[in-house]
Amino acid sequence: GENVEQHPSTLSVQEGDSAVIKCTYSDSASNYFPWYKQELGKGPQLIIDIRSNVGEKKDQRIAVTLNKTAKHFSLHITETQPEDSAVYFCAASKGGSYIPTFGRGTSLIVHP
Amino acid sequence: GAVVSQHPSRVICKSGTSVKIECRSLDFQATTMFWYRQFPKQSLMLMATSNEGSKATYEQGVEKDKFLINHASLTLSTLTVTSAHPEDSSFYICSARGVGTANTEAFFGQGTRLTVV
Numbered sequence: 001g002e003n004v005e006q007h008p009s010t011l012s013v014q015e016g017d018s019a020v021i022k023c024t025y026s027d028s029a030s031n032y033f034p035w036y037k038q039e040l041g042k043g044p045q046l047i048i049d050i051r052s053n054v055g056e057k058k059d060q061r062i063a064v065t066l067n068k069t070a071k072h073f074s075l076h077i078t079e080t081q082p083e084d085s086a087v088y089f090c091a092a093s094k095g096g097s098y099i100p101t102f103g104r105g106t107s108l109i110v111h112p
Numbered sequence: 113g114a115v116v117s118q119h120p121s122r123v124i125c126k127s128g129t130s131v132k133i134e135c136r137s138l139d140f141q142a143t144t145m146f147w148y149r150q151f152p153k154q155s156l157m158l159m160a161t162s163n164e165g166s167k168a169t170y171e172q173g174v175e176k177d178k179f180l181i182n183h184a185s186l187t188l189s190t191l192t193v194t195s196a197h198p199e200d201s202s203f204y205i206c207s208a209r210g211v212g213t214a215n216t217e218a219f220f221g222q223g224t225r226l227t228v229v
Contacts, residue, residue, distance in 0.1 A: 034217055043118065043205045043220035044156070089155065099146070100218075102155045 002027040006103025023090035024072040030092040080110045118221025133191045135206030141186035142208035150203040196228045
């Protein structure tokens, strides 16, 4: 089955800096890669996603890149703010059934 | 994005009792709902997948008689933890995937913190 590795497990940055979280996946058939933000005591919230026919997608301060050949994808957050502090999960899935495999999560801490 | 409402957000129950958690899709019809369990500082563990009108498909190691899932309508799925014990204490999260959506993403509920005492 699919295996998703996510790094780092913890990321601490100063407000205004950029943050990058990286994930790798094992199943070359995976074609959908969402990223979720989970705040303490809440469910995950989809923040951005990318499909295998696209190499990069951007939404304001958030961008995701995908390298299908290397089977890795990354989340980039620019101009970080304290409210960006949360746990971020990457996931990979394939086909229409959408049963994602999640990474282990990255705890992002943005210091004011 | 679509809204998935999960209720209750927190519940405390006595050991041996059963607890029901509801997951509703508020503004779309969900053909498929997923139930996850999350331990502190860990990732989401898929427990089961349910399709409206069908029996749920449980992941390996998940007791179907203990975690009863009902998906009787396109907007509601329930998870009942039967004869709960302290080791069932956890954060339970549902997600729902819509009918005929062009995208394949699923939307998550707010989660339910279950504490069994």
